Amino acid sequence: MIRKSNVTIKDIANKLGLSTSTVSRALSGNKDVHPKTREAVKELAAQLDYQPNVLAQNLKMQQTHIIGVIIPESANPFYARVLSGLLNVATQHGYNVITLQSMESEAAEKNNVDVLINARVDGVIASLSVATMNLDHFEKLKARGYPLVFFDRVPDDPDVSRIVSDNYDSAFRATEHLIDLGCKRVARVNGPLHLNHCRWRLRGYKDALEKHGIPVREDYIVHTRYHAYDVELYTKKLMNMPEPPDGIFAINDKAAIEIIKTLKIMKYRVPEDVAVIGFNNEFYGEFVDPPLSSIEIPAYEMGRASMQLLLDQIHEDEPIHRQVTIPSRLVIRESSQRGVVSI
Amino acid sequence: MIRKSNVTIKDIANKLGLSTSTVSRALSGNKDVHPKTREAVKELAAQLDYQPNVLAQNLKMQQTHIIGVIIPESANPFYARVLSGLLNVATQHGYNVITLQSMESEAAEKNNVDVLINARVDGVIASLSVATMNLDHFEKLKARGYPLVFFDRVPDDPDVSRIVSDNYDSAFRATEHLIDLGCKRVARVNGPLHLNHCRWRLRGYKDALEKHGIPVREDYIVHTRYHAYDVELYTKKLMNMPEPPDGIFAINDKAAIEIIKTLKIMKYRVPEDVAVIGFNNEFYGEFVDPPLSSIEIPAYEMGRASMQLLLDQIHEDEPIHRQVTIPSRLVIRESSQRGVVSI
DNA sequence: CTGTTAGCGCTTTCAC
DNA sequence: GTGAAAGCGCTAACAG
DSSP: OOOOOOOOOHHHHHHHTOOOOHHHHHHOOSSSSSSSHHHHHHHHHHHHHHOOOHHHHHHHHHHOOOEEEEESTTHHHHHHHHHHHHHHHHHHTOOEEEEOTTTTTTHHHHHHHHHHHTTTOOOOOOOOTTTTOOOOEEEEEHHHHHEEESSSSSSSSSSSSSEEEEEHHHHHHHHHHHHHOSSSSEEEEETTSSSHHHHHHHHHHHHHHHTTOOOOOOOGGEOOTTOOOHHHHHHHHTSSSSSSEEEOOOSHHHHHHHHHHHHHTTTTTTTTTTTESOOOOOOOOGTTSSSOOEEEOOHHEEEEHHHHHHHHHHSSOOOOEEEEEEOOOOOOGGGOSSOEEEE | OOOOOOOHHHHHHHHTOOOOHHHHHHTOOOSSHHHHHHHHHHHHHHHTOOOHHHHHHHHHHHSSSSEEEEEOOSHHHHHHHHHHHHHOOOOOOOEHHHHETTOOOHHHHHHHHHHHHHOOSSSSEOOOTOOOOHHHHHHHHHHHTOOOOESSSSOOOTTSEEEEOOOHHHHHHHHHHHTTTTTTTEEEEOOTTSSHHHHHHHHHHHHHHHHHTTOOOOEEEEETTOOOOOOOHHHHHHTTTSSSSSSSEEHHEEEEEHHHHHHHTOOOOOOTTEEEEEESGGGGTTTTOOOEEEEEOOOOOOOOHHHHHHHHHHSSOOOOOOEEEOOOOEOOOOGSSSSOOOO
């Protein structure tokens, strides 16, 4: 495979009878170069379609203009949207993005960190895998001075930049909405509690109940992993209780949809017998039967904000750690309405 | 931002009283190094947690172990899944992936190519943007010797590697399925004809009609761009014809769902009055009302195959151009069934 | 089997 | 304002 040999700074220097240093300076816009020289260099460079060899620049400058991104899975629509936002901001600023998937495995995530260190990325953006209990690999990254931003699934450590949605508030609002609707027994399908945002959402749920004088019942709280294949199981278990819930606040839209499916099979009506709310407001929520209420998290914006913050961090001298909370929005559809006109 | 200075080959050489070349050789598993020396080097390297500086390697070897990927949009679930497959194979083989989005714009796509050339990637995988009419930018890539693989939305050029699904066959089968169902007037919502696969799908549709002695009616063929916001418009137009279609074969599931929504508003029953089939078999098709028939394209596999082929190409001496067709599967659900038991 | 030397292409002191 | 020289960290002839 023969790749057309590229024009180098040396070629330009030779043709113009200059030294490579002058050419380098001219090209980089260094001011103490004679305007005429600069012009000549730039003109010839353009004419020869000169492209600086980034590999040489990288070695010299010890930076790559590459950002490493670790997400659980790119096929997950939430992360796909975040990624889209990340990429757009990166491209705008002349950075490239290397994406790695942890596939929800801690071991893979650790390996991803090593890959990124090895690739000498300029910074890292990550969202934790469900399985991750130990954060040593990210500590390593921090210790080596890598700028680091977490989003959505973030560690507790307040000493690191984090972009999250208003998990407590949104869960509170969703739960309160179900209560306002008349639900007396609201169940919550929650994620693993070692994940920060799952704890916040659970807290929002509990506080909303409390505010309305409804006692929290642990048997109405289902603890799942994400991507669990046990939706049918726990739904049946919930509904076969002596006092089955009349409202279910699910961990995400996918789970909500499968819960509804199970409820239908069990001959419950949604929302008349059981109201259901999901999370993430995937676009198809509008088209399922009944249309699904959900909480919209601006994933694309979250991606943009994360990349923005990371780039800021890279260009700051002082290490800055900022926490950004992105507001979500409760989207009410028929799965959580009773005798009310659709909004 | 101080980054912990890394151990270099020189450090190891000094501590062991060797030359850097010997260390380099030992590390790279070069055979003509004394076993004892090799052991000593490897041991010390491990002990010092030596990581080769890829930036130096890259410059020296003129390769980056980075693959550039250009997709229309990462938030598109189809591409998100392909990406997942691509990434997994790349990681397995020690390659990293830089992802770029064309956002369905030809200008952005051209720019993406320049970014990748500039980044000195080892190869490129791409799926064309809807807007792309001119392929000079990819010609440039080929001319410079970059290994290149297209998938899904590929150019006509037989002189390039392409991974596609069996577009003709799947469209043929889907159309025939509608005919078997009793549809006499099957409409097709098609994509832009400058895209190769849209032409094949249209051809499959037409040939199926022809096989069954049904004349092709151009007014049953809707030409859309992807991501068009005119679903309601063309659906109404179709249904307001004197002889409205009794079957619609849509460009993708999203369109199909919105078509169904419009049909419902117009008081048509699906599938009794109009049967509908989508494309891509998104997971939510199972949960919409009625559950949507579709054609399943193994996107993840397509991603894997593309990366596999590209890596082969990179490691081959001779440039190989291979065409791979990945079989799809017709998934029949209630939106295209009449009085038949669900499969 | 090992060391010396050169160089990948660029940036950046340090002289002049 | 410009050039010479050094070096980023590694690999690979070429000698020995």
